[in-house]
Each structure stands twice: as C-alpha cells, then as structure tokens.
Amino acid sequence: AQKVTQAQTEISVVEKEDVTLDCVYETRDTTYYLFWYKQPPSGELVFLIRRNSFDEQNEISGRYSWNFQKSTSSFNFTITASQVVDSAVYFCALIPGGSYIPTFGRGTSLIVHP
Amino acid sequence: EAQVTQNPRYLITVTGKKLTVTCSQNMNHEYMSWYRQDPGLGLRQIYYSMNVEVTDKGDVPEGYKVSRKEKRNFPLILESPSPNQTSLYFCASSLLGIPNTGELFFGEGSRLTVL
Numbered sequence: 001a002q003k004v005t006q007a008q009t010e011i012s013v014v015e016k017e018d019v020t021l022d023c024v025y026e027t028r029d030t031t032y033y034l035f036w037y038k039q040p041p042s043g044e045l046v047f048l049i050r051r052n053s054f055d056e057q058n059e060i061s062g063r064y065s066w067n068f069q070k071s072t073s074s075f076n077f078t079i080t081a082s083q084v085v086d087s088a089v090y091f092c093a094l095i096p097g098g099s100y101i102p103t104f105g106r107g108t109s110l111i112v113h114p
Numbered sequence: 115e116a117q118v119t120q121n122p123r124y125l126i127t128v129t130g131k132k133l134t135v136t137c138s139q140n141m142n143h144e145y146m147s148w149y150r151q152d153p154g155l156g157l158r159q160i161y162y163s164m165n166v167e168v169t170d171k172g173d174v175p176e177g178y179k180v181s182r183k184e185k186r187n188f189p190l191i192l193e194s195p196s197p198n199q200t201s202l203y204f205c206a207s208s209l210l211g212i213p214n215t216g217e218l219f220f221g222e223g224s225r226l227t228v229l
Contacts, residue, residue: 004156006156013156035217035218037218037220043202043222043223044203044220044221044222044223045157045218045220046220047205047217047218048218080140091156091157092159094195100147100162100164100170101146101159101172101173102159102218103163103173104156104157104158105156106155106156107156
C-alpha cells in the first residue's frame with residue numbers, strides 16, 4: 001500500500017517569505033508518479049506538477065520549485081517570495097505505475113499574510 | 115472551454131433519499147474518477163472508469179455506485195445516503211487511459227450534506 005505524508009498541517013508566513021511544503025511518500029513500486037495540486041479558497045483543485053520516479057531532476061516554474069529526492073522519498077515544494085494569492089491548501093499525491101488509484105496526502109494549508 | 119462540470123454544487127438531503135451527482139467532461143477524456151474530501155483526510159478515490167462500461171472501485175466505494183454509459187458522463191449515485199457520506203465530492207478526468215501519465219482535471223466540487 002502507498003502512503004503520502006504531509007506533516008505540516010498549516011503554515012503561516014508573511015508575504016515575500018520563502019516557504020517549503022514537505023511531502024514524504026512510501027511505496028514498494030519502482031515506477032510511480034508524484035503530483036502536487038493546489039486548492040485555493042474557491043475550492044477547485046489545480047494541477048501544479050507531475051514527476052515520474054525515473055526523473056529526479058528538480059524543476060522550477062517561476063516562483064515555484066520542486067525537489068524530488070528518491071533517497072529520502074521526498075518531493076518537496078518551495079514557493080519563493082510568497083504572495084497572498086499563494087494562500088491555499090496544497091496536496092501531494094502518488095500513483096504507482098499501472099495503478100488507477102492515486103493516494104493523496106492530507107494537505108498543507110498555507111496562509112500568506114500581507 | 116475545456117472543463118469538468120458537476121451538478122449539483124450544493125445539496126442538502128435526508129437519510130435514505132436516493133440522489134445522483136452528475137459529472138460531465140468535454141475533453142474526450144477516457145479516464146474519469148470520483149473523490150471525496152473530508153477534513154484532515156485529504157482526497158480519497160471512490161470509483162474510477164477507464165472507459166465506457168469499464169468501472170472499478172477506488173479506496174472508499176461502500177455506499178456508492180457509478181455508471182459510464184457515455185464517454186463524457188460519469189454520474190455518482192448514492193442509493194441510500196447516510197450522514198457519514200456528508201462530504202465534498204470531486205469528479206476528475208484525464209486524457210489518457212493510464213491516468214498516471216497525465217494530470218487530473220477536476221470539477222468544481224459538490225458539497226453534500228446528509229441529515
């Protein structure tokens with residue numbers, strides 16, 4: 001069985017601070033896919049990134065960056081120079097290769113104060 | 115506009131009264147799925163469908179039914195709702211038959227309260 005742990009239930013920062021959201025996963029599969037989704041206060045879920053288990057290259061997209069480390073089974077998400085619009089719940093998810101059932105973490109609520 | 119549409123968005127019902135939450139996507143996606151979101155538990159998959167007439171259980175299927183008669187539609191049926199099915203429900207679709215190679219597109223959510 002898979003498991004995704006987002007130990008940080010809630011993080012509160014002030015605008016322009018950098019913040020890292022942690023995601024630790026467990027799986028016995030050698031092929032798997034990791035995702036991050038954002039859920040703003042309006043409630044919809046927005047895809048941010050997908051990473052497969054064979055690609056450990058870190059990714060940067062504007063103020064967002066992701067650090068995938070298989071050695072520590074982590075897929076952490078960093079927001080640089082946070083903004084109020086970044087306030088949301090962020091979910092990390094894992095799908096084993098060949099599976100159709102994703103496992104989501106419990107989410108981290110990020111509050112960015114002006 | 116590419117989207118996943120759920121209806122109703124909000125519903126209050128009573129125990130035992132059958133209800134259906136509809137889900138429709140206009141992206142010709144093969145894969146569709148339903149999730150429930152509960153505080154402190156994240157999202158959990160209820161059912162998924164790989165294509166027309168092909169459905170399978172997710173992690174929490176008890177008390178729910180689904181059908182996939184058309185590619186675009188994937189309704190969630192609660193035959194006899196109970197208070198523990200009070201939750202926020204999301205429908206999602208993905209382009210490829212193997213969803214783990216692509217992103218999930220989510221609907222806006224349906225908040226269901228069972229009294």
